[in-house]
Amino acid sequence: MIFIDSLVFIYGLVLGSFFNVVAIRLLNKESLAFPPSHCVHCQHRLHALDLLPVISYLFLKGKCRYCKVSISPLYPFGEILTAFSIFFVYKLVGISYELIPSLLLTGLLVISVLTDIRKQLILDVVTFPILGGLVISRLFIGTEPFWYYLLGGLVGFTLLLFIAIVSNGGMGGGDIKLYAAIGVALGPKLTLMSLILASFVGAIAGLLLMIIGKLKRGQPMAFGPYIMIGCLISYGYGNFLWNWYMTFLL
Numbered sequence: 001m002i003f004i005d006s007l008v009f010i011y012g013l014v015l016g017s018f019f020n021v022v023a024i025r026l027l028n029k030e031s032l033a034f035p036p037s038h039c040v041h042c043q044h045r046l047h048a049l050d051l052l053p054v055i056s057y058l059f060l061k062g063k064c065r066y067c068k069v070s071i072s073p074l075y076p077f078g079e080i081l082t083a084f085s086i087f088f089v090y091k092l093v094g095i096s097y098e099l100i101p102s103l104l105l106t107g108l109l110v111i112s113v114l115t116d117i118r119k120q121l122i123l124d125v126v127t128f129p130i131l132g133g134l135v136i137s138r139l140f141i142g143t144e145p146f147w148y149y150l151l152g153g154l155v156g157f158t159l160l161l162f163i164a165i166v167s168n169g170g171m172g173g174g175d176i177k178l179y180a181a182i183g184v185a186l187g188p189k190l191t192l193m194s195l196i197l198a199s200f201v202g203a204i205a206g207l208l209l210m211i212i213g214k215l216k217r218g219q220p221m222a223f224g225p226y227i228m229i230g231c232l233i234s235y236g237y238g239n240f241l242w243n244w245y246m247t248f249l250l
């Protein structure tokens with residue numbers, strides 16, 4: 001049990017290292033396959049020992065082995081974020097068919113967070129293929145009928161479109177398409193719940209960032225991280241929270 005758990009975590013770290021590469025290269029409109037991993041500063045090709053997730057970063061004290069320029073802490077952050085979120089969904093659904101849509105969703109969320117915090121962008125080249133994969137997987141996998149998940153996609157898309165119009169540019173087009181994919185993964189109820197949670201967490205985080213002076217009033221804030229938190233909590237505990245909330249209404 002512990003063996004499999006550690007294996008899943010290590011697999012998550014490795015996948016996270018790949019997601020970092022995907023996020024950075026797609027933001028820079030570079031090929032995913034070529035050139036091989038290199039230092040973005042001195043272009044020196046990296047060896048296997050430089051590429052161990054988190055460990056290399058700690059071992060090299062956050063600096064390139066060749067030119068000694070600091071490596072962004074976003075690298076180990078992306079690896080740890082991926083490992084924890086994959087571990088989280090694995091613990092939720094176990095080894096089951098549901099792991100397929102949940103991993104697609106997790107991958108999409110992590111890459112979106114990584115591009116959003118770097119350049120406040122959520123990329124169509126990432127969202128569209130994963131949206132397609134989610135639609136196909138929901139044809140075969142899920143506790144609800146297929147139309148329910150499609151409705152979720154429609155609800156996610158419409159809600160975010162509405163927020164984008166009302167907030168007058170506070171929400172980008174990338175967020176709208178991302179929420180269409182989230183909707184297909186979660187279905188309408190959990191999608192709505194995820195958005196409530198994301199807004200709640202985002203509002204608290206925004207307030208805290210303003211208090212410590214990292215964010216100015218009216219300054220745009222990457223919403224991706226809060227979408228991710230909202231989605232994962234909703235995916236895991238949304239039904240529970242929904243029922244709990246309903247006991248107050250009824």
Ligand SMILES: [Zn+2]
Pocket residue numbers: 039040041042043044064065066067068069
């Ligand atoms: Zn270097």
